[in-house]
Each structure stands twice: as C-alpha cells, then as structure tokens.
Amino acid sequence: MGCYIQNYMDRDPGPGAQDFTCGPLAYDGHKGTDFALPDDSIMALGVPVLASAPGTVTGIRNSMPDIRFSDPGAPPLEGRDCGNGVVLDHGDGWESQYCHMKQGSVSVSLGQQVATGAPLGLVGLSGRTEFPHVHISIRKDGETLDPFAPLATSCAGAPSGESLWADPLEYQAGGLISLGFSDAVPEYAAIKAGTAARETLPTEAPALVLWGHAFGPRAGDVLQITITAPDGSLFHQSEASFERTQAQAFRASGRRAQGLAEGLYTGQLRLIRAGKTLSEATTTLPVRR
Template sequence: MSLASPVLAGDISLGLPIDCELGNTCYIQNYVDADPSDTMADFTCGALSYDGHKGTDFALPTVKDLESNVHVLASAAGTVMATRDGMTDHRQRTAGAPDVSGVECGNGLVIDHGEGWTTQYCHMMQGSIRVQKGDHLDRGTSLGHVGLSGMTEFPHVHLVVRKDGKVIDPFSPEPATTCGETHTDTLWDIPIAYQSTGLLYVGIASGIPDYDDVKAGTAQAETLSIDSPNLVVFGFAFGGHGGDIMRLMLSGPNGTVANRDVTLDKNKAQYFNATGRKSSMDWPAGTYTAKVQIIRDSEIIETKAHQITVTP
C-alpha cells in the first residue's frame, strides 16, 4: 500500500527518524495501536502493533546490524527537552537482562517542535546520544545511534509523536472511521509504503540454527566444507499471518539439495523456519544458493536469496 503524504494545514512535517533504506536495511515492525479496546490493530487494521503501543518502531533486521552504528535523526527542527543515557544495550527475555521498570524507553530524548508538538526517541545505544537539553536542532541532525536499551526485544528506534501531550499516529493523524480506509493525509514529508510482512535475513548453515542466533544475525555460515554433516537453508521474517507459506529452497552444483513449504498456524510478529539435508558423502564443492519466499493467498510477497561457497 503506497501512502500519499500531503500534510494537513497546521500540522508538523516529519522526516524519517533513522538513517536507513526502508524495505532494505531497515523496516517498520510496529505501528501505533489504533484500536482503543484491549485488542490491537495498526492504522490499516493490520497486525503490526500490540495493545497500547504508542509509537512507530523503525527496526534493523538483526542485532548484528547495530555494528553499523545506524544514526537516529531528528524528524523535525526543535529544541531538546530532556535526554537519558547510560542504560545497557541488552535484549529483554535473555539471560542477564536488566530491570527496566519505569525506564522502558531506555536511552533516548524528547524534542519540542513548538505549537504543542513533540517527538520522543527510545531504545538508543548506550553512550551514543550526542545532544543535550536546550540544544536547538535542525531537522535531520544526528541524535545518536539505534540501540537495544530499555524494554525491547529487537534493535530499533521507537518514535512517539505527540500534540499537546496526546499521542498522534503520523500515518493517521485523523483516525479513520472505517477499518482499512485508505489514508492520504499523513505527517510524513514523503510517502512511506506500508509493508505488512517481509524477509529480514536468509542464510545457509551446517545445522538448524538456534533462534537467538538468527535474531542476533550470527547464524549464517560464510563458507562450509565438503565434509559438513548438513546443509541447511533458513529464513527470518516479520509480520507473519496465519496461513502464510514460507518456501525454503537450497540448491548446489548438482541441483536441488532441499525444498520445503512451511505454513504458519497463527499470526507472528517475527518467526523463522529452516530445512536441509544430511550428507551421506562429501558435498560437491562449489556455489550453493539459498532462496526463500513468503507466499500469502497464493501470491509471492517477497523473495530473498543468499549464496555461499562449499570448499574442499
């Protein structure tokens, strides 16, 4: 869904809060919860949100991508109201995760844009915040780096937009009255396409990888040897709907190595699947290609591929 973005008269105009290419080096994992009840829905009535979510999550595919020091950017000109730094970057629900009660935003800051508009930036990298309270910033100023601090399971910047203290969805500043209604007025200065699902990471490994390694971005083998006990293709995705098919394919010098369709039984914010084959003898040396597709309602939504070399 492509969204036009003529800004409503008197509203703020926002740029991306992250220095990346949406749909390639980053993606949107969650939108503002548009459902006032105890269930949830994003502004399209889709599943990319959770109950009470107040911001938009601009995410990196894996934890390893934090090594690129991706910049968090001021979405509009303004004055820094407050900052917090010093919290560790650590995924919640993993060993050693800190107690973040009362500081769920992690490292971050708030910018006052005037006329009652503010933006808040959360989960930034420890030690990276480069602005101070009272600083006057231009739009696009680097605020620091995307991190993993506070209450978060994945690397991202959580952007909250408020007007007079009230949360505003930048994709739907005036909430639609009909579920799924097309939104032509947003607060973004350029159109941002809604992507309901996508592949984050495709790779080849010598065995079924651990999910934590997949999310960390460390499951992929750079090379494998001909005596590897297994060859496995895996895919990591977001925005899964019940009934979606992940098609996993692995081929080598002698043709197909493995091929499997996996159907999701329910909606999943993130998920991975894998398939492969054991070796009864040495694998032929050469190039091996992993290809993974997401299929929804018989339509191929996305395809990603990856190659490695199997060496003697």
C-alpha cells in the same frame, strides 16, 4: 536487507491491537512506530537516529544498558520503558520522542537546537524491547498521533491518504528480515545476534540448511525454501507453514549430505500469503574442499 517497520501505532481502542490498516502489526497500547534492525550485528556497526523535524532538545537519557528485556540479567526498568532516548520540542505543541537508543550514544544536549536530519544518537536495545530498534512517537498538545493516519480515529482497513511523513512510507504487511545457510538448524538466539549465517562450508559438511527470519507472519502463511546446486540442479525444496500470527519467527529446511559438491549454492526464500508472494530474497554460499 535493511531496516523495516516491526510495529505501528495501535488503533484498536479495546484490549486488542490493530495497526492503521486494521492489520496485526501492533500491540496493545503501542504509541509509536518501531523502525527495527535485522539483528544485533547491524546495531553494533552504529546506525544513526535522525531528527524528524527541527526542534529543541527537552529530554535525554543515555545510561541504560543494551540488553533484551526478557534477559535474566536485565535491570529493573522502574518506569524507564523508553530506555535511552531524546525528546524534541518542535513548537506549537508538537513533540517527537525517540526511544531504545544505544547506551552512551546520545550526541545532543538539553536545550540544543537541532535541524531536520541531525544525528541524535544510535539505534540500540535499551529499555523494554526484545530487538534493536528506534521507537518514534509524535505528539500534538500532549496527544499521540499516528504519523501514517493522524486524522483517523480507528483503523481504516487500507492506508490513508493523510500522512505526517515528508516522504510517504509504504506499508509492509510482513516480510523477510534475513536469511542464510548453515550446516544445521541454527539457534534462534544466533539468528537474532546475526551470527547464524555461514560464509562458507566444507564439502564434508553433514548437511546443508537454509533458514529465513520473518516479521509479521500470519496464520496460514507459507515460507517456500529452495536450494539450487552449483550445476543448476535442484538440491532441496520444501514449504514451511506458520500456524499462528506472530511478531517474528524463523523457519529452516535442508538436506543431509554425504559429501557436498564443490561450488556455489543458491538459496531462495519466498514468503507466500493467500497464494501471493509477499516477500522474497536470495543468498549464495560457496562450498570448498
């Protein structure tokens, strides 16, 4: 699974938050688009942030640590909510800003001219953030514009035909971020770190559990969890509900075992909203003696 859009620009003029489709994938006052990575392990591999258009580098920060804002060890932001980042001037009043980049990864210098697609640095976890991502803001004459609906003055209830993206991006109203097998319900911190999924399990494992991590689940959504045994028979199936709308959440289910059959187990997740499958994913796990 690759990157996904966790938050869009807030189009609600009041204290609430709505994305450009009037959906909940935004938070109050958010002025950009958040392209997120599935977990910290992907961030550690090094995912480049690219210039959205040709321009001149007019701002840089590169020294803030990669640490979640809620972590007790996180330093005070002191107005540096963007974390490490880059500002580009595209001329004629247009600017783009890239935030939360990885410490020490910014690879451009002030005054440098960059082309479309030029690497600026790497996706990180710096500043006011709880997940690895790059926040991109677009401004015209100092005014922030929503690249998905730049001409709209509020949410429209459906994607607009207007867009600033060279290649239109499909709106995702929520979906699966990652999934995996374990021998117990994992800690949420392990899921976010990318260390929760087991590559294999022994036949004497005490249980077989399938977990799924989702973004944008809404109240009433259901995660269908299915595990198929090596011989093709149904090992376990359940449905886990979401009681409230959240930015991210995980659910897990499985079965205790008194000895697992050797072979390849298949796990399937389906995120269901209003009776329709919004997102689905499959994974496998070898069980060995």
